[in-house]
Each structure stands twice: as C-alpha cells, then as structure tokens.
Amino acid sequence: MKRALAFLSLLVIFAGLLVALSPKYGIKFGFGGEDWLKYRYTDDYYIKHGIEEVGGTNIVTDIVFDYRGYDTLGEATVLFTAIAGAVALLRPWRREENE
Amino acid sequence: MSEDMGVIVRTNARVLVPFIGIFGAYVVMHGHLTPGGGFQGGATIAGAGILFLVAFGIKAAKEKINKNLYSALEGVGGLIFLGAAMLGLSVAFFYNTLWHNGPLFNGKPGTLLSAGFLPIMNLGVGLKVFTGLVSAVFMLSLFRRWKE
Numbered sequence: 424m425k426r427a428l429a430f431l432s433l434l435v436i437f438a439g440l441l442v443a444l445s446p447k448y449g450i451k452f453g454f455g456g457e458d459w460l461k462y463r464y465t466d467d468y469y470i471k472h473g474i475e476e477v478g479g480t481n482i483v484t485d486i487v488f489d490y491r492g493y494d495t496l497g498e499a500t501v502l503f504t505a506i507a508g509a510v511a512l513l514r515p516w517r518r519e520e521n522e
Numbered sequence: 523m524s525e526d527m528g529v530i531v532r533t534n535a536r537v538l539v540p541f542i543g544i545f546g547a548y549v550v551m552h553g554h555l556t557p558g559g560g561f562q563g564g565a566t567i568a569g570a571g572i573l574f575l576v577a578f579g580i581k582a583a584k585e586k587i588n589k590n591l592y593s594a595l596e597g598v599g600g601l602i603f604l605g606a607a608m609l610g611l612s613v614a615f616f617y618n619t620l621w622h623n624g625p626l627f628n629g630k631p632g633t634l635l636s637a638g639f640l641p642i643m644n645l646g647v648g649l650k651v652f653t654g655l656v657s658a659v660f661m662l663s664l665f666r667r668w669k670e
Contacts, residue, residue, distance in 0.1 A: 478621040478628075478637035479554035487559065488643050492607060492616030499600055499650060506596060506654040513665045 525579030535577035542570035546652075553644035554637040560644040564651025571656040580663050589664070592657040599650025606639040606646065 443450050460467055469486055477485040487495050526532055549556075550563030575583045610617030620627050621638025629636040 474631050477618050477640070478631055479640045480632050480637075481554050481556060481559070483557070484554050484559050484637075484640055484644070488640055489616055489618055495647075496603070496607070499603060499647065502651065502654055503596065503600055506593075506658050509658045510593065510661050513661045 525581055527577050527579075531577050535573050539570045539574050542573065543567055546570065546648075550644055550648035551641070552634070553648075554640040555632065555634070560647030561651055563644075564648035565655060567648070567652045568655035568659075571652070572659050575656075575659060575663060583660065584664075587656065587660055589657055589660055592653040592660070595653040596650050596657065599646045599648075599653065602646030603643055603650070606642045609639055 442448075469482060469490065473482045473485040474480060477489045479485045546563045546566030546569070548563075549558035549566055550560060553559035553563065571587070574586070607616050610619035613619065618638040618640075620642075621636075621640075622628075624638060627635055627638050627641060631637070635641075
C-alpha cells in the first residue's frame with residue numbers, strides 16, 4: 424500500500440513536470456523564435472563562424488579546444504591533480520607493524 | 523579464491539577488449555568530425571583497460587601495465603595539449619595557426635587531416651585521460667589495504 428502510494432505520487436510529480444516543461448503551454452524559459460538572436464548571439468556566432476575560424480565540423484570540439492581553451496586547460500589540470508592525489512595517497516607510505 | 527573472474531568472463535573480455543579499444547581510438551581520431559573527442563574516447567579506452575584488469579586479475583595486469591610508464595605518459599599528454607596550444611602564440615594562446623596558414627592538418631573541412639591543432643589536442647587529451655584513469659584504478663587495486 425505504502426509502496427503503491429509512493430509510486431503514484433512519483434507518477435503525479437512526473438506528469439506535472441511533463442506538463443510544466445512542454446513547449447506549447449508550459450513555463451517559458453527565455454525567448455523563442457527570432458528573439459533569442461538578440462541576447463544569445465554567441466551561439467549563433469559559433470554556429471556560423473566555427474568551421475572557417477577553427478576548422479572542425481564538430482562545433483563542440485571547436486568551442487572546447489579553441490574558443491574556451493582555458494576552460495579545457497583547467498579541466499585537464501583538475502584531472503591531473505586528482506590522479507596525482509590518488510596515486511600519492513594510495514601508495515603504501517607507512518607499513519603497519521604486523522606486516 | 524582465485525584472482526580472475528573465471529573462464530567465461532575471461533573469454534568474453536579477450537574478445538571485447540580489442541573492439542572497445544578500437545572504438546575508443548576511432549572516437550579520439552575523429553574527434554573534430556563526429557560527436558566525441560579526447561575525453562570521451564580516452565575514457566572508452568580506459569574502460570577497455572579496466573575490463574582487462576577486472577577480468578584477468580591484478581597478477582596478469584601487473585605484467586602488462588607498467589605503472590611508472592603510465593604515470594609519465596599522463597604528463598606527456600598534458601604537455602602535448604599545452605604545446606599545441608602554444609603553437610599560435612604569435613597571435614594568441616589557443617590560436618589555431620596550423621589551420622589558417624600551417625604546413626599540415628589544413629585540408630578541406632570534414633576530412634581527417636583538417637582542423638589544425640584539434641586532432642593533435644584530441645590525441646594528447648585522449649592519451650592523458652586513458653593513462654590517468656587506468657593508473658588510478660590500477661593503483662586502487664594494487665595498494666589495497668584490506669586482507670584477502
């Protein structure tokens with residue numbers, strides 16, 4: 424009974440989210456149509472100039488490695504630091520007495 | 523209790539590991555053309571390595587995986603990334619000079635040898651992610667603190 428109630432309430436929440444997020448009559452995030460070009464012109468710029476300026480047909484790679492290169496550099500540094508910390512912490516740096 | 527996971531898992535892993543590796547290498551190589559890139563392809567190849575480690579046990583993996591080499595290759599991947607970024611330093615950091623007026627990697631957009639430093643960076647980042655993840659999991663299984 425309790426489990427069925429929980430499942431039903433999850434279903435109701437999911438249906439409410441579906442209604443709220445549907446593009447026809449739900450909540451509107453930002454602008455639609457041509458209005459978004461006025462405020463989100465960087466998206467349009469990347470899509471239009473990405474191939475001639477950077478050369479890759481994968482726009483995500485263009486953005487990640489060229490336009491937002493510093494972000495990727497920081498990401499690589501984070502990965503390097505995480506691996507270095509894991510390796511440094513996990514190596515047996517002090518033997519227990521009974522081993 | 524033996525180290526590996528039995529003959530069924532070992533046989534399946536022996537078949538699957540090369541295919542996963544080839545798919546990851548494809549994702550890394552075509553990172554500037556198709557969805558994916560260095561991080562995703564490197565993580566896929568690292569999945570092949572981790573599958574090998576899990577299926578065959580730590581003793582067999584110790585013969586194949588040299589952990590000092592893998593730790594060094596991770597730094598080499600990061601340095602390749604930085605060096606490719608510094609190629610166009612005469613204009614700006616992260617300027618794609620190989621694509622605009624470089625001697626190589628400047629074919630038509632959509633071909634494999636195009637897009638300037640993007641393939642080099644993809645290879646570097648893929649190498650870095652692959653060796654980093656494999657060495658992290660290898661260290662986890664090598665230096666475990668619990669008893670058998």
